[in-house]
Amino acid sequence: MKNPSTPARIGQDIPVELQAFNWAAFLGNWLWAIHHGIWVAFVPCLLLLIGVMTGFPPLICISLVFTILTPFALGLYGNAWAWKKRGYYSSPDIFLEQQRQWKRNIFIIFASILFNEWTWKKKYYWSFPDIFLEQQRQWRRNIFIIFFASIVVIVFYYLNFSSMVKIPIQIASKEEEIVQYLGDSIVKSKYLGKISCEWNDRGKRIESHFTVKGTRNEGDLHMIIFMNDDNIIVKKLLLEDLDGNVIYNRTNFYYQYKGVFV
Incomplete structure (x- = not known):
């Protein structure tokens, strides 16, 4: 290790x-x-x-x-x-x-x-040159549609289904006090959220902030992690209720993750 x-x-x-x-x-x-x-x-x-x-x-x-x-x-x-x-x-x-x-x-x-x-x-x-030109115009429109649709899909994926969402939820699910408050089966409860990534020569820094829910309650999860290979250092893990009251706060601990980060 x-x-x-x-x-x-x-x-x-x-x-x-x-x-x-x-x-x-x-x-x-x-x-x-x-x-x-x-x-x-x-x-x-x-x-x-x-x-x-x-x-x-x-x-x-x-x-x-x-x-x-x-x-x-x-x-x-x-x-x-x-x-x-x-x-x-x-x-x-x-x-x-x-x-x-x-x-x-x-x-x-x-x-x-x-x-x-x-x-x-x-x-x-x-x-039929006219049909050819009309088809090319359709191609041009379709390419623009695909381009912008791809951007929307990529953003939607990273905000909801990427490892930048899954890993914070996995880490939070290991904390007993968080599970006691939220309940089992913790998931992201809203499509929107805030996720930022930074690379440097030592690894990857990820900051995420989004709403999660379990079988009992909902809350706002805020996490800052540093990742290198399969090692994760959690700099900050904060869970607040929807009114802004702190439910759980922990800093600077180690978590090991196995899998492909996408």
Whole structure:
């Protein structure tokens, strides 16, 4: 068991099995980057935005070059960046299994898009230019809808079903006084809440604040945790009733978590 006062650094050597080309990162591009916290993938978008706002054409050209190169960079170095950035995977096998799931899902999406494109071309495109253009406008609308819907789904997932919600509830469920007040089967009771994450060279800091309920009562759970590998140091665990009265307060204790943090 590791000493929680001296957590391991996450900037460790990359396991050999993670040094292969990552097709999930290559094809998933910004979706994969958002999930794994690889914000360097959005540098081309930032450069393009600055170039458009300042009216500086060379910067726009540079952003387009970076846009072309970004998928290849993610494919070549995505595993290393994700492994270092998210240092809480308990083993390379768990990391690779998650990447295989990403690859399967992305290939299904791309196959569906290509099949639809091929079908329409065979039937209509070359004979009816107006139908072709109308279909392209529909594609453009659908892409914008999917883009914004994806953002909504990602935010909804992280606020309700991610490990950043599950782990605080797991920790709270181990505290006898909290269970006595809330009851059994503690769950998040409202869709909204506040969750913030910060990475540094020692691990990940998570602060969460949301309403929970059990079989007896409801309360506001506020927790600050530091995570590295499978080790969690709970800096603050505070439970208040809905009127703001403190029910339980505990600080600086150790908790061990097994599983994939997503």
